Amino acid sequence: MATTTAPGPVRPAGRPAENGAPKQPKRRGPRRSYLPYLLLVPAIVLELGIHVIPMLVGVWMSLLELTQFHIRDWSTAPFAGLENYRVTFDFSSATGKDLLHSFWVTVLYTVASVGLSWVFGMAAAVFLQRPFRGRALLRTLFLTPYALPVYTAVITWTFMFQRDTGLVNQVIEQFGLVSGDRPFWLIGDNSFVALLVVSLWRSWPFAFLCLMAGMQNIPGELYEAAAIDGAGFWRRLRDVTMPMLRPVNQVLLLVLFLWTFNDFNTPYVLFGGSAPKQADLISIHIYESSFVTWNFGLGSAMSVALLLFLLVVTTVYLLVTNRRREHA
Amino acid sequence: MRETSGERWARRIVLSLLTLFTITPLYVMLSSALKPLRDVQGPFTWLPSRPTIQPFLDMWRTVPLGRYLVNSLMVASIAALISVSIAIFAAFAISRYRFRGRQLFSVTVLSTQMFPGILFLLPLFLIYVNLGNATGIELYATRLGLIITYLTFSLPFSIWMLVGYFDSIPRGLDEAAQVDGAGPMRTLFQVILPTAVPGIVAVTVYAFMTAWGEVLFASVMTDENSRTLAVGLQGYATQYNVYWNQAMAASVVVSIPVVIGFLALQRYFVAGLTAGAVK
Numbered sequence: 001m002a003t004t005t006a007p008g009p010v011r012p013a014g015r016p017a018e019n020g021a022p023k024q025p026k027r028r029g030p031r032r033s034y035l036p037y038l039l040l041v042p043a044i045v046l047e048l049g050i051h052v053i054p055m056l057v058g059v060w061m062s063l064l065e066l067t068q069f070h071i072r073d074w075s076t077a078p079f080a081g082l083e084n085y086r087v088t089f090d091f092s093s094a095t096g097k098d099l100l101h102s103f104w105v106t107v108l109y110t111v112a113s114v115g116l117s118w119v120f121g122m123a124a125a126v127f128l129q130r131p132f133r134g135r136a137l138l139r140t141l142f143l144t145p146y147a148l149p150v151y152t153a154v155i156t157w158t159f160m161f162q163r164d165t166g167l168v169n170q171v172i173e174q175f176g177l178v179s180g181d182r183p184f185w186l187i188g189d190n191s192f193v194a195l196l197v198v199s200l201w202r203s204w205p206f207a208f209l210c211l212m213a214g215m216q217n218i219p220g221e222l223y224e225a226a227a228i229d230g231a232g233f234w235r236r237l238r239d240v241t242m243p244m245l246r247p248v249n250q251v252l253l254l255v256l257f258l259w260t261f262n263d264f265n266t267p268y269v270l271f272g273g274s275a276p277k278q279a280d281l282i283s284i285h286i287y288e289s290s291f292v293t294w295n296f297g298l299g300s301a302m303s304v305a306l307l308l309f310l311l312v313v314t315t316v317y318l319l320v321t322n323r324r325r326e327h328a
Numbered sequence: 329m330r331e332t333s334g335e336r337w338a339r340r341i342v343l344s345l346l347t348l349f350t351i352t353p354l355y356v357m358l359s360s361a362l363k364p365l366r367d368v369q370g371p372f373t374w375l376p377s378r379p380t381i382q383p384f385l386d387m388w389r390t391v392p393l394g395r396y397l398v399n400s401l402m403v404a405s406i407a408a409l410i411s412v413s414i415a416i417f418a419a420f421a422i423s424r425y426r427f428r429g430r431q432l433f434s435v436t437v438l439s440t441q442m443f444p445g446i447l448f449l450l451p452l453f454l455i456y457v458n459l460g461n462a463t464g465i466e467l468y469a470t471r472l473g474l475i476i477t478y479l480t481f482s483l484p485f486s487i488w489m490l491v492g493y494f495d496s497i498p499r500g501l502d503e504a505a506q507v508d509g510a511g512p513m514r515t516l517f518q519v520i521l522p523t524a525v526p527g528i529v530a531v532t533v534y535a536f537m538t539a540w541g542e543v544l545f546a547s548v549m550t551d552e553n554s555r556t557l558a559v560g561l562q563g564y565a566t567q568y569n570v571y572w573n574q575a576m577a578a579s580v581v582v583s584i585p586v587v588i589g590f591l592a593l594q595r596y597f598v599a600g601l602t603a604g605a606v607k
Contacts, residue, residue, distance in 0.1 A: 035512055036421035040433060043418040043483060050480035051440040054451035061451060124346055127339040130331060138343060140591055141350055147590035149541035151558050152579035156357045159368075159572050167356055170372040201353065213598040233335050255441075262444040265543040269562065283544075286446045291548070296450050303447040310442055 055307075062301035068294035077297070084301035095289075099302060101277070102285040105192070109281060110260045113199045117256060118249075120200070121207025125215055126237065139212070146205035154269040157198045161185035161270075186271060191279040199266050203259070207252060214248030215241065250321045257317075258310065282306060361577035368572040383577035387564075390574055395553075396560035397582075400540060403474045403556060408535035411479035411486055412528060418483075419490035420516050424502065437484045445544050452477065453548055469551040477545055482535035489534070493527035493599075494520060530596035533589045540586055557582050 065080040090096040124142055128135055145153060160167045162185075169182045185194045222240045231239065264283035267275045275284045286306070290299025331339075360368055361383055363376040387393055422430060456468035467473030497520055505515045521528070546558040561582065564575035590597070 033425070033427075036425040036427045036430075039417040039421035042414040043437070043487065044433070046414065046476075046480045046483060047437060047440065050452070050477060051443070051448065052436075054448045054455060055443065057451035057455060058447050061454070120346065123342050127343055130339075138347065140594070141347065143591060143594055144354065144587060145350060147537070147587045148583050149537075149558070149586060151541065151543055151561055152357070152583050153353065155561060155575055155579055156353045159360065159576065160353065160356055165368060165370065165372055165572070167352070167372045201349065205350075209594075209598065216598070233332070258442045262442075262446075264445060265541075268543060268547070272562070272565070283444060283446050286444075287449075287544075290446075290450055296454070299446075300450055303444060303450065306444055307447055310444070314442060 058300050059304055061296055062304050064297050066295070066297035066300070080297060084297045085305070087298060088301045088305055095298075098280075099282075099285065099289075102280045102282050105278070105280055106261060106282040109192070109196060109199070109263075109279075110257060112196055113203060113260045114253065114256045116196075116200050117204040117207045118253065120204035121209075121211050124204075124208045125211040126241070128212065129215055142208055143205050145201055146203075146209065150202065150265045151269050153202060154198055154266055157194075157201070158186070158270055158272075161194050187276050189278055191271070191276040195267055195270060195279045195281075198270055199260065199263065202266065203256060207256065210248055210252045211245065214245045218244045254314065254317060258314070261310065357576050357579055357583075360573055361580050363573045365571065365573055383571075383573040384581070386571075387574040387578045387581075390571055391560055391563035393557075393560065393578060396555055396557045399471060399550075399554055400557040400582075403471050403478065404536050404539035407475045407478040407539045408482070408532050410475070411482045411535045412532045414479070415483055415486035415490050415531065416516075416521070416528065418487045419494055420520065422487070423491050423494035424512075437487060441484050449545060449548060452545075456549070469549060469554055471554050473549055474539075474546070474554065474556070477549065478539035478542060479535070481542070482538040485538075486531045486535055489531050490524070490527065493524045497523050526593075526596045527599070530593045533586075533593055534597070537586050537590065 062084050063080060063082070064077040065083070066077045087093070087095055088099060091100050128139055159165075163169060163182050166185070168185060169178075172178045173182070183190055185191065218241065222244070223236060226236050226240050262283055263281060264287065267279060267281050267284050268287075271279065274288065275281065286299050286302045289302060290296055359374070359376065362379045362381065363373075364378065364380050364382065367373060367377050421427075422434060453468070456473055460466045460468050467476065501519050501523070502515050505519045510518065541558065543558045546556045550556060550559060557578075561575065561578055564571045564578070
């Protein structure tokens with residue numbers, strides 16, 4: 001994270017110009033100045049007020065018996081110690097069982113969505129590397145789902161998944177893929193598939209955007225050299241493209257993982273608030289545990305547990321990938 | 329390096345499938361927005377029985393869409409402008425100065441991106457409610473509260489992208505300005521900002537999109553008066569009837585500004601992402 005070479009804005013026809021050399025500290029030595037701190041004050045105040053302090057308050061809340069009786073004036077909420085955490089991790093009780101189920105649904109959802117998004121994005125980026133007629137149009141089209149406000153996209157999918165008036169069942173029937181009754185997509189076992197499709201539609205364009213940006217920085221000479229050595233399509237992909245994309249992939253997969261794991265918007269809009277058990281993602285689960293039953297203490301404990309899990313996964317991931325990068 | 333015929337066919341097939349997947353919902357949204365109500369109440373049809381712009385006229389009355397639109401426009405544009413202004417100063421400091429705590433600040437700000445939104449939602453909800461009770465500053469269920477919340481959401485990524493842009497501006501320009509006797513602030517305003525305009529515009533659009541599309545906080549932190557499109561658009565499903573054609577028409581209208589803004593500036597997003605991803 002220390003140094004960076006930043007390309008300038010990309011010119012339409014060319015690759016980004018490499019002109020930002022790694023940063024050198026000023027030769028005169030940094031002046032001991034209060035100016036940078038002054039420049040950062042507004043950002044720091046906001047980060048503290050909206051991110052850091054609420055997070056600490058969240059940890060405090062998770063130690064309180066903060067039920068509907070104490071919401072109005074939470075200074076009266078009794079101290080509960082680790083009781084909320086005991087309930088959260090008691091996997092033999094109904095609450096713990098449901099939370100664990102929700103956790104595994106989210107893991108499956110994240111692995112499937114991130115994996116497929118990466119494959120789709122990679123396929124599109126590789127096949128759009130060569131110039132051909134209509135390339136710019138396709139690139140724009142592929143980025144459109146990412147630009148749409150999430151709720152408009154998901155409302156449209158909700159309409160498409162309607163049992164009686166939706167496009168999906170209409171197409172299935174026309175191709176004779178279903179015998180008997182039309183399937184339900186937004187309740188029951190199919191709801192997980194529906195959720196995954198919508199998530200994939202939303203997030204593969206982002207993978208495409210990042211991978212495309214990464215590929216623009218691969219010098220053409222590398223491909224020329226590989227071609228002279230007789231490397232075919234797969235060899236070029238494996239020995240030139242993939243190694244050059246390693247830094248992009250490291251960040252992209254992490255960001256996709258965190259976004260998908262914390263995804264609230266997609267299920268919330270798709271299922272209209274209460275998700276079916278088969279598609280009960282953890283964000284929705286915690287939201288309902290908090291606002292439907294007004295048990296904020298328990299909801300906060302679950303949130304903190306989720307945060308710790310994400311911190312551990314992220315730390316391990318960064319350690320492993322950084323070590324791989326050093327050996328590469 | 330010529331493309332083999334096998335590669336060409338693979339390319340055509342893969343890109344066709346991806347195009348089909350991408351375009352279907354967009355087509356459904358556009359075509360259904362032009363359908364009379366009875367078309368969307370029966371089995372799905374690919375074309376309207378008779379195209380009509382009636383849904384675009386009716387959608388304002390079914391739900392108070394005008395109010396939601398004004399709320400969203402106000403919240404998203406004010407949040408974006410303030411967020412980018414703050415990000416410019418922070419990015420300038422990080423890009424051009426070495427100071428104690430620089431790494432700590434960068435890491436902390438970026439790591440807030442990974443926290444689940446639900447973790448902030450409950451405490452912020454309680455803080456806003458209690459602050460209102462204690463001081464009379466109403467942040468809960470007001471546009472002001474949403475603005476403050478959203479501008480912080482887009483701040484980390486905006487700072488990160490702008491640092492990338494500023495780093496790509498040669499330091500020789502700064503030094504030339506300093507030789508002419510310009511102080512740091514004049515250097516920022518007269519040298520760096522004019523050079524980074526495309527990047528700044530792209531980041532502004534990103535911040536606008538963040539606020540324009542946020543659902544979770546909008547659903548908890550608003551009431552009938554401060555409700556934004558993100559929540560309001562779900563109002564076309566009433567107890568008696570779902571006005572799918574109007575929901576689609578409203579979706580089209582809501583999508584157009586951000587889609588155009590994003591697509592017009594996609595090149596600068598790519599540049600910004602590349603700048604950041606190398607870190």
